[in-house]
Amino acid sequence: MGTQLVSSSTPELALPVQVMIKTENLWKTYDMGEAIAVHALSGVTFEIDRGEYVAIMGPSGSGKSTLMNLIGCLDTPTSGRYWLNGRLVSELSDDELAYIRNKEIGFVFQTFNLLSRASALHNVELPLVYSGIPAKERLQRAQEALSKVDLVERMNHKPNELSGGQRQRVAIARALVNDPSIILADEPTGNLDSATGEEIMGVFERLYEVGNTIVLVTHEHDIAAHAHRIIHVRDGKIERDESVK
Amino acid sequence: MAGVRSDRGEAPPPLLNKGGESPGSIPVNAITQPHAVVLYKLNARTKRKTSGIWVTSREAFWIALETLRTHKLRSFLTLLGVVIATTTLIVVMSIINGMNLYIADHIANLGANVFIVSKMSWATTGEDWLKAQRRNKPIRIEDFEFLRDDVKGYKNIGAETGTEGDVKYKSHILHEVQVGGETSNMIDIGQAKVETGRYLNDTDYAHESMVCFIGQDLVSEFFPTVDPIGKDITVLGVPFRVIGVAARIGSTLGFSQDKFVQIPLTSFRKVFSARPELDIDVQAWNAQQMMMLEDSVRALMRARHHIPYKEDDDFGINASETVMGLWHQLTASIFAVTIGIVAVFMVVGGIVIMNIMLASVTERTHEIGIRKSLGARRRDILMQFVIEASVMALTGGAAGVLIALLISKLVSIVFTSSVPLSAVLVGLFLSTAVGLFFGIYPASKAANLEPIEALRTEA
Numbered sequence: 190m191g192t193q194l195v196s197s198s199t200p201e202l203a204l205p206v207q208v209m210i211k212t213e214n215l216w217k218t219y220d221m222g223e224a225i226a227v228h229a230l231s232g233v234t235f236e237i238d239r240g241e242y243v244a245i246m247g248p249s250g251s252g253k254s255t256l257m258n259l260i261g262c263l264d265t266p267t268s269g270r271y272w273l274n275g276r277l278v279s280e281l282s283d284d285e286l287a288y289i290r291n292k293e294i295g296f297v298f299q300t301f302n303l304l305s306r307a308s309a310l311h312n313v314e315l316p317l318v319y320s321g322i323p324a325k326e327r328l329q330r331a332q333e334a335l336s337k338v339d340l341v342e343r344m345n346h347k348p349n350e351l352s353g354g355q356r357q358r359v360a361i362a363r364a365l366v367n368d369p370s371i372i373l374a375d376e377p378t379g380n381l382d383s384a385t386g387e388e389i390m391g392v393f394e395r396l397y398e399v400g401n402t403i404v405l406v407t408h409e410h411d412i413a414a415h416a417h418r419i420i421h422v423r424d425g426k427i428e429r430d431e432s433v434k
Numbered sequence: 435m436a437g438v439r440s441d442r443g444e445a446p447p448p449l450l451n452k453g454g455e456s457p458g459s460i461p462v463n464a465i466t467q468p469h470a471v472v473l474y475k476l477n478a479r480t481k482r483k484t485s486g487i488w489v490t491s492r493e494a495f496w497i498a499l500e501t502l503r504t505h506k507l508r509s510f511l512t513l514l515g516v517v518i519a520t521t522t523l524i525v526v527m528s529i530i531n532g533m534n535l536y537i538a539d540h541i542a543n544l545g546a547n548v549f550i551v552s553k554m555s556w557a558t559t560g561e562d563w564l565k566a567q568r569r570n571k572p573i574r575i576e577d578f579e580f581l582r583d584d585v586k587g588y589k590n591i592g593a594e595t596g597t598e599g600d601v602k603y604k605s606h607i608l609h610e611v612q613v614g615g616e617t618s619n620m621i622d623i624g625q626a627k628v629e630t631g632r633y634l635n636d637t638d639y640a641h642e643s644m645v646c647f648i649g650q651d652l653v654s655e656f657f658p659t660v661d662p663i664g665k666d667i668t669v670l671g672v673p674f675r676v677i678g679v680a681a682r683i684g685s686t687l688g689f690s691q692d693k694f695v696q697i698p699l700t701s702f703r704k705v706f707s708a709r710p711e712l713d714i715d716v717q718a719w720n721a722q723q724m725m726m727l728e729d730s731v732r733a734l735m736r737a738r739h740h741i742p743y744k745e746d747d748d749f750g751i752n753a754s755e756t757v758m759g760l761w762h763q764l765t766a767s768i769f770a771v772t773i774g775i776v777a778v779f780m781v782v783g784g785i786v787i788m789n790i791m792l793a794s795v796t797e798r799t800h801e802i803g804i805r806k807s808l809g810a811r812r813r814d815i816l817m818q819f820v821i822e823a824s825v826m827a828l829t830g831g832a833a834g835v836l837i838a839l840l841i842s843k844l845v846s847i848v849f850t851s852s853v854p855l856s857a858v859l860v861g862l863f864l865s866t867a868v869g870l871f872f873g874i875y876p877a878s879k880a881a882n883l884e885p886i887e888a889l890r891t892e893a
Binding site: 258261263264283284287288290291292296298302303304306315316318319320321322323324363367 | 486487488489490492493500504800801803804805806807808809810811812813814884885886889
């Protein structure tokens with residue numbers, strides 16, 4: 190498996206080193222039976238550089254969620270190619286994708302997706318568990334990540350003992366803990382009131398400032414406005430790609 | 435990884451402790467160190483290979499314990515089958531083991547190198563027994579005298595007969611006492627040893643004396659505080675004088691072996707029965723001589739009973755091995771039945787575990803999605819659920835062991851039971867194996883869930 194990963198990264202060496210994400214004519218087609226095919230994505234091509242803060246925007250049904258799943262390696266494209274951090278990941282096996290998700294991607298979800306039975310600390314530790322990192326180092330790194338979102342003193346609380354904003358900060362700490370190449374946030378403020386939402390967006394701003402590559406998926410203009418580049422998606426295609434600021 | 439062009443081959447620095455850096459400047463961990471990042475991560479990956487299984491197994495183990503803790507009733511009901519199976523297995527094995535020890539200690543120990551000639555062979559069962567019961571002739575005093583005079587090379591040859599009845603001393607009465615008529619050398623052949631007084635001797639035998647040798651149960655019933663020697667007790671309505679007391683033998687399979695009165699065989703014949711049915715006890719000098727002696731006794735008895743060479747013996751020759759053989763035959767069938775019952779319980783228990791694990795997988799689909807999104811591979815999830823099923827089943831097995839220990843303790847009070855370590859190990863191993871086996875299908879179902887599908891499922 191390891192050798193496959195290395196060899197699959199060979200074509201990527203042609204890519205400029207500053208390119209973090211590159212997609213080439215991505216298609217995602219759902220076969221609904223009776224020969225009806227629904228194209229969730231029809232030929233999406235774009236690049237995101239290292240250190241960029243990009244929002245992917247579009248109304249519901251535009252294909253932005255599908256695009257996010259592909260970028261996050263949760264799903265594979267029907268056709269087309271996708272490079273992440275110099276690796277052609279669109280052709281990897283399930284377990285290799287799991288490895289990429291573990292090492293390269295930090296997810297922040299709208300519904301937080303924390304394990305309700307585990308403490309905040311253990312939630313943050315989870316990616317490290319699947320990296321096979323021993324308990325002692327896990328604890329130290331999870332505490333470090335929690336300190337970045339100011340939640341160290343609440344680390345032994347379970348998610349249901351935390352406010353929505355705190356839960357999302359735990360999720361962000363979890364996304365950060367394995368030093369991923371990109372942070373992928375899917376409507377991170379969707380379940381929060383606007384004040385808390387602003388606070389969370391502030392956290393993303395800080396993460397951006399220290400050099401993280403952030404991809405934000407949203408349908409809200411105010412939220413997208415925090416990003417420095419907005420990719421508008423509509424009907425499975427890129428409608429507009431604008432630079433803000 | 436070719437093309438490493440980093441100036442500094444180190445791991446990427448932590449993200450948030452350089453807050454002063456402006457967004458415009460080139461981030462340290464991105465452009466300047468791209469391949470160092472990859473290398474660092476590949477290193478981590480190698481590490482994952484070696485320590486990863488251990489780390490994720492431990493995680494799975496804690497999840498399993500947590501599940502057991504939070505779903506106590508459900509776990510209990512789920513594990514009932516495995517608990518019963520393990521308990522049954524261990525209890526039966528313990529009782530058989532206990533009886534094995536007992537038999538080795540008591541029944542089989544007739545006395546050193548002794549075999550017994552009697553009407554029936556102990557190892558006969560079923561129809562053979564009925565047939566032998568009709569055909570065999572009782573052993574009489576003439577047979578004893580014949581063997582005593584004609585067999586060569588034995589160390590001792592004795593005869594005994596017995597009946598059962600009430601023994602009285604003053605106003606005390608003891609029921610169901612073994613009353614034995616013995617030759618005077620039976621003290622050397624049988625189990626009883628003299629504690630005080632003396633055993634029946636040749637003079638008692640010759641003179642048909644009205645004397646008796648008693649067991650400890652009679653002492654504690656009739657003479658708790660006084661010396662029994664010289665007292666007269668009434669055996670089956672006839673008075674006998676106590677001349678000796680036997681040392682305590684103990685009980686076998688719940689029956690006391692100390693509730694007996696022994697009188698001279700001659701006195702027995704005079705008072706109770708003129709032609710009693712006898713057992714003849716033959717003692718050899720050593721184990722090697724046993725077979726030879728058995729053969730010569732068999733030959734003489736067959737000649738005496740005029741048995742054609744094709745026909746079976748019409749008497750029985752019984753030795754420790756006869757009892758052991760019979761016993762092993764019995765335990766083998768008990769064992770076969772037990773294995774069948776345990777197998778059924780285990781399979782039922784396993785199916786219940788599988789069922790609950792399938793429900794658990796459905797219930798926790800969202801959790802599986804989260805774990806997969808964070809990098810859990812198929813085999814991590816597979817292992818999580820297999821370990822959970824195994825830990826659950828092992829817990830059931832451990833509970834079964836505890837219950838079995840308790841039952842065995844209770845049984846040993848009234849009967850006999852001794853828990854062999856092997857039974858405990860087999861019980862634990864078997865229950866774990868059942869969990870493992872029946873956990874594989876639900877676990878593979880969980881492992882094969884698509885990450886997005888699983889994530890989309892509402893928690």
